[in-house]
Amino acid sequence: MPETEHVPRNALFGKYEIGRLLGCGAFAKVYHARDVRTGISVAVKVINKKRLTNPNLTTSIKREISIMSRLNHHFIVKLYEVLATKTKIYVVMEFVKGGELFAKVAKARFSEELSRKYFQQLITAVRYCHNHGIFHRDLKPENLLLDENGNLKVSDFGLSAVTDQIRADGMLHTLCGTPAYVAPEVLSKKGYDGAKVDVWSCGVILFVLHVGYLPFNDPNLMVMYKKIYKGEFRCPKWMSSDTKRFLSRLLDTNPETRITIDEILKDPWFKEGYNEPTFQE
Ligand code: ADP
Ligand code: MG
Numbered sequence: 244m245p246e247t248e249h250v251p252r253n254a255l256f257g258k259y260e261i262g263r264l265l266g267c268g269a270f271a272k273v274y275h276a277r278d279v280r281t282g283i284s285v286a287v288k289v290i291n292k293k294r295l296t297n298p299n300l301t302t303s304i305k306r307e308i309s310i311m312s313r314l315n316h317h318f319i320v321k322l323y324e325v326l327a328t329k330t331k332i333y334v335v336m337e338f339v340k341g342g343e344l345f346a347k348v349a350k351a352r353f354s355e356e357l358s359r360k361y362f363q364q365l366i367t368a369v370r371y372c373h374n375h376g377i378f379h380r381d382l383k384p385e386n387l388l389l390d391e392n393g394n395l396k397v398s399d400f401g402l403s404a405v406t407d408q409i410r411a412d413g414m415l416h417t418l419c420g421t422p423a424y425v426a427p428e429v430l431s432k433k434g435y436d437g438a439k440v441d442v443w444s445c446g447v448i449l450f451v452l453h454v455g456y457l458p459f460n461d462p463n464l465m466v467m468y469k470k471i472y473k474g475e476f477r478c479p480k481w482m483s484s485d486t487k488r489f490l491s492r493l494l495d496t497n498p499e500t501r502i503t504i505d506e507i508l509k510d511p512w513f514k515e516g517y518n519e520p521t522f523q524e
Contacts, residue, residue, distance in 0.1 A: 318368035320398040341389030352455030364395040378437025382444035446493025
Protein backbone atom coordinates (compact mmCIF):
# COMPACT_ATOMS: atom_id res chain seq x y z
CA MET A 244 0.00 0.00 0.00
CA PRO A 245 1.33 3.48 -0.77
CA GLU A 246 2.15 5.82 2.12
CA THR A 247 -0.89 7.99 1.40
CA GLU A 248 -3.25 5.17 2.46
CA HIS A 249 -2.03 5.38 6.00
CA VAL A 250 -4.27 6.90 8.65
CA PRO A 251 -2.40 7.80 11.82
CA ARG A 252 -3.65 6.22 15.03
CA ASN A 253 -5.94 8.47 17.08
CA ALA A 254 -6.55 10.77 14.15
CA LEU A 255 -9.82 12.53 14.68
CA PHE A 256 -12.02 13.35 11.80
CA GLY A 257 -15.40 14.66 12.66
CA LYS A 258 -16.56 12.55 15.54
CA TYR A 259 -14.50 9.38 15.28
CA GLU A 260 -11.26 8.41 16.88
CA ILE A 261 -9.36 6.01 14.68
CA GLY A 262 -7.80 2.97 16.33
CA ARG A 263 -6.15 -0.21 15.14
CA LEU A 264 -6.06 -1.57 11.62
CA LEU A 265 -8.62 -4.37 11.23
CA GLY A 266 -7.80 -5.49 7.75
CA CYS A 267 -6.71 -4.62 4.27
CA GLY A 268 -9.04 -5.14 1.40
CA ALA A 269 -8.57 -4.94 -2.30
CA PHE A 270 -9.20 -1.24 -2.44
CA ALA A 271 -9.20 0.06 1.09
CA LYS A 272 -7.98 -0.25 4.64
CA VAL A 273 -10.41 -0.90 7.45
CA TYR A 274 -9.82 0.54 10.92
CA HIS A 275 -11.47 0.13 14.25
CA ALA A 276 -12.75 3.47 15.53
CA ARG A 277 -14.80 4.89 18.35
CA ASP A 278 -17.57 7.42 18.32
CA VAL A 279 -16.13 9.90 20.82
CA ARG A 280 -19.52 11.05 22.08
CA THR A 281 -21.11 7.64 22.63
CA GLY A 282 -18.03 5.44 22.96
CA ILE A 283 -19.59 3.00 20.47
CA SER A 284 -17.18 0.95 18.34
CA VAL A 285 -17.40 1.31 14.58
CA ALA A 286 -15.38 0.10 11.62
CA VAL A 287 -14.16 2.71 9.16
CA LYS A 288 -13.22 1.84 5.64
CA VAL A 289 -10.81 4.36 4.16
CA ILE A 290 -10.72 4.68 0.41
CA ASN A 291 -8.14 6.87 -1.24
CA LYS A 292 -9.78 9.01 -3.91
CA LYS A 293 -6.62 8.81 -6.01
CA ARG A 294 -7.66 5.28 -6.80
CA LEU A 295 -11.02 6.29 -8.21
CA THR A 296 -11.30 7.11 -11.88
CA ASN A 297 -13.72 9.84 -10.92
CA PRO A 298 -12.63 11.45 -7.65
CA ASN A 299 -16.05 12.98 -7.04
CA LEU A 300 -18.68 10.75 -5.55
CA THR A 301 -21.05 10.51 -8.46
CA THR A 302 -24.80 10.83 -8.08
CA SER A 303 -25.29 7.11 -8.55
CA ILE A 304 -22.83 6.25 -5.77
CA LYS A 305 -24.40 8.81 -3.45
CA ARG A 306 -27.82 7.41 -4.22
CA GLU A 307 -26.74 3.85 -3.51
CA ILE A 308 -25.04 4.83 -0.27
CA SER A 309 -28.09 6.71 0.93
CA ILE A 310 -30.28 3.64 0.23
CA MET A 311 -27.78 1.43 2.04
CA SER A 312 -27.73 3.59 5.13
CA ARG A 313 -31.51 3.21 5.38
CA LEU A 314 -31.35 -0.59 5.20
CA ASN A 315 -31.50 -2.52 8.41
CA HIS A 316 -31.02 -6.26 8.48
CA HIS A 317 -29.73 -8.73 11.00
CA PHE A 318 -27.29 -10.38 8.57
CA ILE A 319 -25.97 -7.23 6.91
CA VAL A 320 -23.25 -4.93 8.21
CA LYS A 321 -25.02 -1.67 8.96
CA LEU A 322 -23.73 1.35 7.09
CA TYR A 323 -23.82 4.41 9.34
CA GLU A 324 -22.51 7.22 7.21
CA VAL A 325 -20.07 8.17 4.52
CA LEU A 326 -17.73 11.10 5.02
CA ALA A 327 -15.43 12.55 2.42
CA THR A 328 -12.45 14.84 2.48
CA LYS A 329 -10.52 16.13 -0.51
CA THR A 330 -8.42 13.01 -0.70
CA LYS A 331 -10.34 10.24 1.08
CA ILE A 332 -13.71 8.62 1.50
CA TYR A 333 -14.56 7.22 4.93
CA VAL A 334 -17.28 4.60 5.09
CA VAL A 335 -18.43 4.31 8.69
CA MET A 336 -20.12 1.03 9.53
CA GLU A 337 -21.07 -1.37 12.27
CA PHE A 338 -18.07 -3.06 13.89
CA VAL A 339 -18.29 -6.84 13.60
CA LYS A 340 -16.41 -8.74 16.28
CA GLY A 341 -16.18 -12.35 15.19
CA GLY A 342 -13.74 -12.10 12.27
CA GLU A 343 -14.04 -13.63 8.84
CA LEU A 344 -16.16 -16.71 8.20
CA PHE A 345 -13.46 -18.08 5.97
CA ALA A 346 -10.86 -18.06 8.71
CA LYS A 347 -13.09 -20.74 10.21
CA VAL A 348 -13.58 -22.78 7.05
CA ALA A 349 -9.85 -22.63 6.34
CA LYS A 350 -9.36 -24.83 9.43
CA ALA A 351 -11.90 -27.46 8.44
CA ARG A 352 -14.68 -27.71 5.89
CA PHE A 353 -18.24 -27.48 7.22
CA SER A 354 -20.82 -30.23 7.46
CA GLU A 355 -23.86 -30.03 5.18
CA GLU A 356 -25.94 -28.72 8.11
CA LEU A 357 -23.53 -25.92 9.02
CA SER A 358 -22.96 -24.96 5.38
CA ARG A 359 -26.74 -24.78 4.98
CA LYS A 360 -27.10 -22.56 8.05
CA TYR A 361 -24.66 -19.97 6.70
CA PHE A 362 -26.08 -20.27 3.19
CA GLN A 363 -29.58 -19.62 4.52
CA GLN A 364 -28.35 -16.52 6.35
CA LEU A 365 -26.48 -15.35 3.24
CA ILE A 366 -29.54 -15.78 1.02
CA THR A 367 -31.78 -14.02 3.56
CA ALA A 368 -29.42 -11.02 3.47
CA VAL A 369 -29.04 -11.05 -0.31
CA ARG A 370 -32.80 -11.31 -0.83
CA TYR A 371 -33.45 -8.36 1.49
CA CYS A 372 -31.03 -6.16 -0.47
CA HIS A 373 -32.32 -7.27 -3.86
CA ASN A 374 -35.84 -6.39 -2.70
CA HIS A 375 -34.53 -2.89 -2.05
CA GLY A 376 -32.86 -2.66 -5.45
CA ILE A 377 -29.32 -3.16 -4.15
CA PHE A 378 -27.02 -5.79 -5.64
CA HIS A 379 -23.74 -6.80 -4.12
CA ARG A 380 -21.86 -8.01 -7.21
CA ASP A 381 -18.75 -8.69 -5.16
CA LEU A 382 -19.77 -11.47 -2.81
CA LYS A 383 -16.63 -13.24 -1.66
CA PRO A 384 -15.11 -14.62 1.54
CA GLU A 385 -13.62 -11.35 2.80
CA ASN A 386 -17.07 -9.84 2.79
CA LEU A 387 -18.58 -12.48 5.07
CA LEU A 388 -17.99 -11.69 8.73
CA LEU A 389 -19.24 -13.34 11.90
CA ASP A 390 -20.87 -11.58 14.83
CA GLU A 391 -20.40 -12.50 18.48
CA ASN A 392 -23.25 -15.06 18.24
CA GLY A 393 -21.71 -16.85 15.29
CA ASN A 394 -24.18 -15.41 12.80
CA LEU A 395 -23.24 -14.12 9.39
CA LYS A 396 -22.85 -10.43 8.56
CA VAL A 397 -22.44 -9.55 4.91
CA SER A 398 -20.35 -6.42 4.31
CA ASP A 399 -19.90 -4.12 1.34
CA PHE A 400 -23.46 -4.28 0.03
CA GLY A 401 -23.99 -1.23 -2.14
CA LEU A 402 -20.32 -0.44 -2.39
CA SER A 403 -19.93 -2.12 -5.76
CA ALA A 404 -20.57 1.27 -7.37
CA VAL A 405 -17.36 2.52 -5.74
CA THR A 406 -15.43 -0.66 -6.50
CA ASP A 407 -16.46 -0.47 -10.15
CA GLN A 408 -14.56 2.77 -10.55
CA ILE A 409 -11.44 1.15 -9.24
CA ARG A 410 -11.97 -1.92 -11.33
CA ALA A 411 -12.17 0.38 -14.33
CA ASP A 412 -8.54 1.34 -13.92
CA GLY A 413 -7.51 -2.23 -13.35
CA MET A 414 -6.59 -1.96 -9.67
CA LEU A 415 -8.80 -4.73 -8.45
CA HIS A 416 -7.54 -7.27 -10.92
CA THR A 417 -3.90 -6.63 -10.40
CA LEU A 418 -4.03 -6.32 -6.62
CA CYS A 419 -6.45 -8.91 -5.42
CA GLY A 420 -7.27 -10.39 -8.72
CA THR A 421 -9.23 -13.53 -8.02
CA PRO A 422 -12.10 -13.97 -10.41
CA ALA A 423 -12.99 -17.17 -8.54
CA TYR A 424 -16.39 -15.87 -7.40
CA VAL A 425 -17.33 -14.04 -10.57
CA ALA A 426 -20.14 -15.28 -12.80
CA PRO A 427 -19.28 -16.26 -16.39
CA GLU A 428 -21.47 -13.54 -17.90
CA VAL A 429 -19.40 -10.90 -16.02
CA LEU A 430 -16.16 -12.31 -17.44
CA SER A 431 -17.51 -12.20 -20.96
CA LYS A 432 -18.42 -8.51 -20.39
CA LYS A 433 -21.77 -8.98 -22.07
CA GLY A 434 -23.70 -6.90 -19.58
CA TYR A 435 -25.41 -8.69 -16.78
CA ASP A 436 -28.13 -8.86 -14.20
CA GLY A 437 -26.89 -8.07 -10.67
CA ALA A 438 -29.32 -10.50 -9.02
CA LYS A 439 -28.17 -13.46 -11.11
CA VAL A 440 -24.51 -12.60 -10.56
CA ASP A 441 -25.06 -12.61 -6.79
CA VAL A 442 -26.73 -16.04 -6.98
CA TRP A 443 -23.70 -17.45 -8.83
CA SER A 444 -21.31 -16.08 -6.17
CA CYS A 445 -23.50 -17.59 -3.44
CA GLY A 446 -23.10 -20.93 -5.23
CA VAL A 447 -19.30 -20.62 -5.21
CA ILE A 448 -19.42 -19.66 -1.52
CA LEU A 449 -21.62 -22.66 -0.64
CA PHE A 450 -19.20 -24.97 -2.45
CA VAL A 451 -16.23 -23.53 -0.55
CA LEU A 452 -17.98 -23.79 2.83
CA HIS A 453 -18.93 -27.43 2.37
CA VAL A 454 -16.00 -28.75 0.34
CA GLY A 455 -13.17 -26.56 1.66
CA TYR A 456 -11.73 -25.45 -1.68
CA LEU A 457 -12.80 -23.46 -4.73
CA PRO A 458 -14.98 -25.08 -7.42
CA PHE A 459 -13.14 -23.24 -10.19
CA ASN A 460 -9.46 -22.84 -9.58
CA ASP A 461 -6.14 -22.84 -11.36
CA PRO A 462 -2.85 -21.01 -10.84
CA ASN A 463 -3.18 -19.86 -14.43
CA LEU A 464 -5.90 -17.19 -14.60
CA MET A 465 -6.84 -17.97 -18.19
CA VAL A 466 -7.40 -21.61 -17.29
CA MET A 467 -9.55 -20.52 -14.34
CA TYR A 468 -11.59 -18.25 -16.60
CA LYS A 469 -12.15 -21.13 -18.97
CA LYS A 470 -13.40 -23.38 -16.19
CA ILE A 471 -15.83 -20.68 -15.08
CA TYR A 472 -17.08 -20.12 -18.65
CA LYS A 473 -17.71 -23.80 -19.04
CA GLY A 474 -19.09 -24.21 -15.52
CA GLU A 475 -16.62 -27.04 -15.11
CA PHE A 476 -16.55 -28.17 -11.50
CA ARG A 477 -16.42 -31.49 -9.73
CA CYS A 478 -18.20 -32.40 -6.53
CA PRO A 479 -16.44 -34.86 -4.23
CA LYS A 480 -17.89 -38.39 -3.99
CA TRP A 481 -18.95 -37.97 -0.38
CA MET A 482 -21.30 -35.10 -1.18
CA SER A 483 -25.01 -35.91 -0.94
CA SER A 484 -26.79 -36.14 -4.29
CA ASP A 485 -29.24 -33.45 -3.23
CA THR A 486 -26.41 -31.01 -2.48
CA LYS A 487 -24.89 -31.82 -5.88
CA ARG A 488 -28.22 -31.15 -7.56
CA PHE A 489 -28.67 -27.86 -5.69
CA LEU A 490 -25.13 -26.67 -6.49
CA SER A 491 -25.62 -27.39 -10.16
CA ARG A 492 -28.71 -25.15 -10.12
CA LEU A 493 -26.69 -22.31 -8.54
CA LEU A 494 -23.63 -22.75 -10.75
CA ASP A 495 -25.59 -22.83 -13.99
CA THR A 496 -23.53 -20.86 -16.54
CA ASN A 497 -26.70 -19.72 -18.28
CA PRO A 498 -28.11 -16.80 -16.27
CA GLU A 499 -31.52 -17.37 -17.88
CA THR A 500 -31.92 -20.85 -16.46
CA ARG A 501 -29.91 -20.34 -13.24
CA ILE A 502 -32.00 -20.72 -10.09
CA THR A 503 -33.46 -17.43 -8.79
CA ILE A 504 -33.65 -16.29 -5.16
CA ASP A 505 -37.39 -17.05 -5.08
CA GLU A 506 -36.75 -20.57 -6.37
CA ILE A 507 -33.94 -21.04 -3.84
CA LEU A 508 -36.38 -20.28 -1.03
CA LYS A 509 -38.69 -23.04 -2.29
CA ASP A 510 -35.95 -25.62 -2.85
CA PRO A 511 -36.04 -28.62 -0.47
CA TRP A 512 -32.24 -28.44 0.08
CA PHE A 513 -32.56 -24.84 1.24
CA LYS A 514 -35.76 -25.31 3.23
CA GLU A 515 -34.43 -28.01 5.52
CA GLY A 516 -34.39 -26.62 9.06
CA TYR A 517 -35.02 -23.11 7.75
CA ASN A 518 -36.74 -20.81 10.17
CA GLU A 519 -38.14 -17.68 8.66
CA PRO A 520 -36.24 -14.87 10.38
CA THR A 521 -38.27 -13.53 13.28
CA PHE A 522 -36.56 -10.13 13.37
CA GLN A 523 -38.12 -7.31 11.46
CA GLU A 524 -37.03 -7.01 7.82
P1 ADP B 1 -12.35 -4.55 0.53
O1 ADP B 1 -13.80 -4.43 0.29
O2 ADP B 1 -11.54 -3.35 0.23
O3 ADP B 1 -11.83 -5.81 -0.09
P2 ADP B 1 -12.96 -5.65 3.02
O4 ADP B 1 -14.38 -5.27 3.11
O5 ADP B 1 -12.68 -7.03 2.56
O6 ADP B 1 -12.17 -4.66 2.09
O7 ADP B 1 -12.28 -5.37 4.42
C1 ADP B 1 -10.98 -5.83 4.71
C2 ADP B 1 -10.97 -6.56 6.03
O8 ADP B 1 -11.31 -5.68 7.11
C3 ADP B 1 -11.99 -7.67 6.13
O9 ADP B 1 -11.50 -8.83 5.59
C4 ADP B 1 -12.22 -7.78 7.63
O10 ADP B 1 -11.24 -8.58 8.23
C5 ADP B 1 -12.08 -6.35 8.08
N1 ADP B 1 -13.41 -5.71 8.17
C6 ADP B 1 -14.11 -5.16 7.17
N2 ADP B 1 -15.28 -4.65 7.60
C7 ADP B 1 -15.34 -4.88 8.93
C8 ADP B 1 -16.32 -4.59 9.96
N3 ADP B 1 -17.45 -3.96 9.68
N4 ADP B 1 -16.03 -5.01 11.21
C9 ADP B 1 -14.87 -5.66 11.48
N5 ADP B 1 -13.93 -5.95 10.57
C10 ADP B 1 -14.14 -5.57 9.30
MG1 MG C 1 -14.94 -6.02 1.11
